Structures are given as C-alpha cells and as structure tokens.
Amino acid sequence: xxxxxxxxxxxxxxxxxxxxxxxxxxxxxxxxxxxxxxxxxxxxxxxxxxxxxxxxxxxxxxxxxxxxxxxxxxxxxxxxxxxxxxxxxxxxxxxxxxxxxxxxxxxxxxxxxxxxxxxxxxxxxxxxxxxxxxxxxxxxxxxxxxxxxxxxxxxxxxxxxxxxxxxxxxxxxxxxxxxxxxxxxxxxxxxxxxxxxxxxxxxxxxxxxxxxxxxxxxxxxxxxxxxxxxxxxxxxxxxxxxxxxxxxxxxxxxxxxxxxxxxxxxxxxxxxxxxxxxxxxxxxxxxxxxxxxxxxxxxxxxxxxxxxxxxxxxxxxxxxxxxxxxxxxxxxxxxxxxxxxxxxxx
Numbered sequence: 001x002x003x004x005x006x007x008x009x010x011x012x013x014x015x016x017x018x019x020x021x022x023x024x025x026x027x028x029x030x031x032x033x034x035x036x037x038x039x040x041x042x043x044x045x046x047x048x049x050x051x052x053x054x055x056x057x058x059x060x061x062x063x064x065x066x067x068x069x070x071x072x073x074x075x076x077x078x079x080x081x082x083x084x085x086x087x088x089x090x091x092x093x094x095x096x097x098x099x100x101x102x103x104x105x106x107x108x109x110x111x112x113x114x115x116x117x118x119x120x121x122x123x124x125x126x127x128x129x130x131x132x133x134x135x136x137x138x139x140x141x142x143x144x145x146x147x148x149x150x151x152x153x154x155x156x157x158x159x160x161x162x163x164x165x166x167x168x169x170x171x172x173x174x175x176x177x178x179x180x181x182x183x184x185x186x187x188x189x190x191x192x193x194x195x196x197x198x199x200x201x202x203x204x205x206x207x208x209x210x211x212x213x214x215x216x217x218x219x220x221x222x223x224x225x226x227x228x229x230x231x232x233x234x235x236x237x238x239x240x241x242x243x244x245x246x247x248x249x250x251x252x253x254x255x256x257x258x259x260x261x262x263x264x265x266x267x268x269x270x271x272x273x274x275x276x277x278x279x280x281x282x283x284x285x286x287x288x289x290x291x292x293x294x295x296x297x298x299x300x301x302x303x304x305x306x307x308x309x310x311x312x313x314x315x316x317x318x319x320x321x322x323x324x325x326x327x328x329x330x331x332x333x334x335x336x337x338x339x340x341x342x343x344x345x346x
Contacts (some may be wrong), residue, residue, distance in 0.1 A: 002328075002329030002330065003329055006329070007061060007224070007327075007329065008011070010022065010308060011024050011107065011109070011128055011190055011277065012122065013184065013274070014103065014105075015105040015107050016103070016104070016105045017107060019088050019105070021076060021166060022033050023074065026075055026078050026079075027074070027075065029079065030078040031078070031221040038043060038080065038117060038244065039081045039082070040081050040235045043081060043082045043331070043333065043334050044083060044334075045061075045081040045083055045334045045337045045338060046060065046061070046182065047337070047341045048059075048342040049340070050062065050085070050337055050341065050342055050346065052056065052085070052317065053086075053316060054214075054242075054317045054318055055173065055213060055214040055241040055295055056141055056241075057083040057172055057173065057214065058256065059086055059140060059318065060220055060342070061084075061085035061318070061337055061340075062085055062319055062322065063083075063084060063085050063308065063318075063319060063337060063340075064086040064087065064088060064101050064142075064297070064319065064320040064321075065079055065084045065086070065087045065088060065318055065320065065321065065325075066088055066320035066321060066322040067089065067090045067091055067142070067144035067175065067218075067321065068090075068091070068116075068118070068321055068327075069176070069211070070089055071090055071092070071122045072085065072089070072092075072120070072122055072123045072127060072128050072131070073082075073128040073131040073132050073141075074131060075134070076089070076131070076132075076135045076137055076141065077135055077136050077137045078302075080137035080139040082330045082333055083334055083337065084333060085139075085140065085318070086139060086140035086141070086172075086318070087139055087140070087141055088141075088142035088143075088144050088175060088186055088320065088322070089128060089141060089142070089143060089144065089171075089258040090142075090143055090144030090146070090165055090175070090177070091120050091122065091144045091145065091146040091147060091177045091180065092122050092124070092125045092128055092143065092144065092146070092167070092251065093120055093124065093125065093145075093146050093147060093148045093159060094125055094143055094147075094159050094162040094163060094166075095124050095126065095148050096122065096123045096124035096127065097119075097120060097121060097122065097124075097148055097149055098121055098123025099119035099122075099277060100117050100118065100119035100120050100121075100182060100240045102113065102240065104105055104116060104117045104118055104119065104268070104328070105117075105118065106265045106268070108255065108257045108262070108270075108272070110257050110330060111112055111255050111256050111257055111272060111273060112254045112269070112272050112273045112303065112323075112327050113270055113271060113272030113273060113274050113275075113323065114249065114256075114271050114323050114326065115262070115268040115269070115270050115271075116182065116268050116271070117181075117182040117250055117266065117267050117268035117269070118182055119149065119335075120146050120148075120180065120182070120183055120228060121281060125145075125162070125163050125166045125167060126166060127229025127321070128167070129166055129167065129170055129235050130201060131202055132167075132171070133146060133170065133172040136328020138242070138244055138281060139170045140172045140173075141170070141172050141268050142171060142172065142173045142174070142175055142216075143163070143167040143170075143173070143174050143175065143176065144165035144172035144174075144175040144177050144218070145159075145160055145164065145167065145174060145180075146159070146160070146176065146177045146180065146183065146186070146334075147159035147183070147186070153185055153186075153189060153194065154243065156189060156194075156198065156199065157198050157201045157202075160176060160200060160201075160202055160293055161196060161202065161205050163314070164202060164205055164206065165205070166263060168206075168213060171213065172213065172214075173204070173213055173215070173216060173241070174202075174213055174214070174215050174216065175212040175216045175217070175244055176199065176202060176216070176217050176218065176336065177197065177215070177216050177247070177319065178190050178195065178198070178214065178218070178219075178220045179218050179220040179246070179247040180221050180247060180269065181247075181248060181250050181267075181268070181269045182267075182268060182269060182283070184333075187220060189221065189323060190220065190223065190227065190231075191227075191230075191239050192230040192233075192234065192339070194228075195198045195217075195231075195234055196234050196237065196238065199215070199217065199234060199238040199240055200238050202215055202240075203215060203238050203239065203240055213300070214242065215240040215241050216239035216240065216241060216242045216243060216244055216297065217231070217234075217235065217242075217243050217244070218244040218245075218247055218251070219231055219237075219243060219244070219245055219246055219247065220244075220246060220247050220248075220283070221235070221245070221247065221248075221249045221250060221251075221275060221278045221279055222249055222250055223245035223282070223302065225285070228285055228289065229289060231243065232286060232289050232290045232293075235290070235293070235294055236290070236293060236294075237239065240294075241294065241295070242294045242295040242296060242297065242299070242317075243286060243294060243295075243296050244297040244299060244320070245279055245283050245296055245297070245298060245299070245300075245316075246275070246278070246279040246282050246284045246300050247269065247284060248268075248271045249269060249274070249275055249276070249278065250269060250270070251270070251278075252270060254274045255270070255274060271300070271301075271322065271323040272301060272323040272324075272327070273301045273303060274301065275300035275301040276299070276300060276301025276302070276303075276307060276310075277285050278300070279298060279300030279301060279311070280298070280300075280310050281297050281301065281313045281314075283296050283311060283314040283315055283316050284314040286313060286315070287314065287315030288315075290317060295316060295317040295318070296315060296316045296321055297317065297318045298311030298312070298314065298316030298318070298319045299320035299322070300313075301320070301323075301324070302319055302320075302324045302336070303324040303327065303328055303330075304324075304328075304331070304335070304336070304339070305335055305336045305337075305338065305340060305342075305343070306339065307324070308336045308339070308340065309343055310338065312340075317333050321333070321338075322335075
C-alpha cells in the first residue's frame with residue numbers, strides 16, 4: 001500500500017513538508033483506539049536468531065532507525081511499533097536551533113537518494129529529555145549528540161559534554177556526531193588531534209557515572225584510508241565502544257540525476273543507494289584494519305534484506321535504515337528481518 005498509494009501522495013509534497021505530514025499522521029493514527037494493536041501485529045516479526053548482544057546491550061533484532069528521522073524524540077513509542085530493534089534520536093545540541101534555511105531537503109528519485117543540509121535543526125536536548133521521561137516503549141534508544149552551529153570548534157567539547165550530562169539517564173548509548181557535512185567546520189573535528197581530545201573528554205565524563213553508557217563515533221564515508229587508520233587508532237586508544245559507518249557523503253560522482261538539477265539543489269549530504277557500496281567498504285576496512293576490535297553499526301543505502309546482509313557480512317554487528325524507508329516504506333524493517341532469519345537458517 002505504501003509504494004502504490006502513500007508514497008506517490010507524499011512525493012507530491014516537498015520533502016520536508018512530507019516529513020512533517022508523516023509525523024502528524026503517525027502521531028494521530030497510531031494512537032487511535034485499536035490501531036496500536038493492529039500496527040503492532042502487522043509489523044511484528046520476532047525470532048531468536050535476530051537477538052544481538054552488542055557493547056553490553058541486548059537488542060531484540062539488529063535493525064535500527066538511524067538518527068535524523070526522529071531528531072527530537074517525538075515518535076519513539078510509535079516507531080517502536082514498526083519493529084525496530086533500536087531507535088537513534090538526534091542529532092541533539094545543547095541549545096535549540098532552526099538549522100539551515102529552507103529548502104534544505106531534496107529527493108533524487110532516479111537515484112533513490114536524498115540530499116539534505118538540515119544543519120542539526122532540533123529543539124534542544126532539554127526538550128528531548130521531557131519527552132524521553134514520558135516514553136512507554138522499552139526499545140533501546142541511542143542519543144546522537146553534536147555541537148551548536150555558533151559554538152566554535154575549540155569549545156565544541158563543552159557542547160558534547162553538556163548533552164552527555166543531560167541525556168545520560170534517558171538513553172542506552174551515545175553517538176558522537178562529528179561527520180555531518182551541514183554544520184560549518186564540524187568535519188574538522190574528525191582530524192586526529194581534535195577528535196582524540198574530544199573523545200577522551202567524553203569517555204572520561206562517561207566513566208564518572210555510576211552506570212557508564214556505550215560511546216560510539218559516527219564517521220563520514222569520505223575519509224581517506226589514512227584518516228580511517230587514524231579512526232581505528234583513536235577508537236582503540238580512547239577505548240570508546242564502537243563506530244557508526246557511515247554518515248551522508250559529499251561525493252556526487254555516482255549520481256544518475258542530471259548534474260544541472262543536482263547543482264541547483266545546492267550543498268548537502270547525499271544518502272540512499274548511492275552510498276551503499278562506499279559505506280560497506282568503510283565497514284570492511286575498519287574491521288580488517290582493527291582486527292575486528294570494536295563493534296560497527298552499518299548504515300547507508302540499505303533498501304532490502306540483501307543490502308543489510310552485505311553490511312553484516314562486511315563485519316557490522318547492527319544496521320540502521322532511513323532513506324531506504326522513505327522509498328520502500330515501513331514494511332522494509334519486517335522484510336529485512338525475514339531475510340535475515342532465512343539467511344541465518346541456511
């Protein structure tokens with residue numbers, strides 16, 4: 001029904017309007033009497049072979065919702081009904097911020113891709129915590145954290161530590177996002193010296209807690225081999241718990257969409273099928289270079305069970321979807337899980 005009816009209707013709207021419309025529709029519809037049970041039955045798919053123990057957490061299944069969809073933790077209970085094994089909120093910043101000017105989200109149907117330059121638009125970490133306090137679902141929650149646009153890089157650690165402090169009681173793991181291409185100079189924090197300083201500070205603050213939470217680093221797909229080598233060394237040295245590979249790409253060389261059309265859309269990170277091979281390459285390289293020393297969450301271009309299996313065979317422990325769900329619909333999660341069960345049984 002999604003691809004034949006809902007998707008064509010949503011694609012008549014501009015992407016960000018469609019996103020907000022979908023949010024409103026889910027919030028209203030999923031909470032109608034009797035609907036919750038129907039949704040849950042429709043998308044339920046549990047199997048012992050899907051369970052995972054990763055960085056000390058038990059996941060009912062390895063398929064998660066990537067950061068960016070539910071930035072402000074507004075739909076956790078509703079999205080949990082779709083069968084995700086975990087949901088990542090954010091990117092959250094200490095202070096609310098509007099993000100970049102509109103338009104800032106674009107579809108590339110020919111490539112089954114999106115371009116976004118959202119710019120960490122969110123209501124701030126304190127507002128997210130208010131919602132997290134009220135959630136009913138027991139689904140595992142990741143907190144993706146970043147810095148405010150106006151915070152200079154030399155003070156970035158303060159923003160990340162603030163988010164860690166405020167969110168700590170309410171999420172199950174943290175993701176340090178230094179890889180978005182849409183916040184000025186943010187990717188400079190991926191360089192070895194500033195990244196080591198940042199992760200060391202976050203790891204230290206986390207270790208002071210009674211119950212430390214897993215700390216993950218989300219990296220860009222555009223890093224060179226040397227930079228990936230640095231990432232491996234830093235993860236080992238700081239003893240953070242894992243990596244998410246990868247964020248969106250600034251490389252547009254593989255796009256089929258007309259160059260003039262893409263250029264008219266302006267700057268932004270590309271997600272979708274075009275990212276699939278590169279994100280898998282990064283996963284495989286990190287696993288081989290590190291000797292499988294830390295868990296990796298694979299994300300980028302997952303549109304089917306086969307795509308997810310490629311990430312897992314490359315060495316990922318878990319996977320996440322976002323753009324694939326925009327094009328394939330919410331049943332993608334269940335289809336991936338069915339495919340994984342068949343794969344593990346063969």
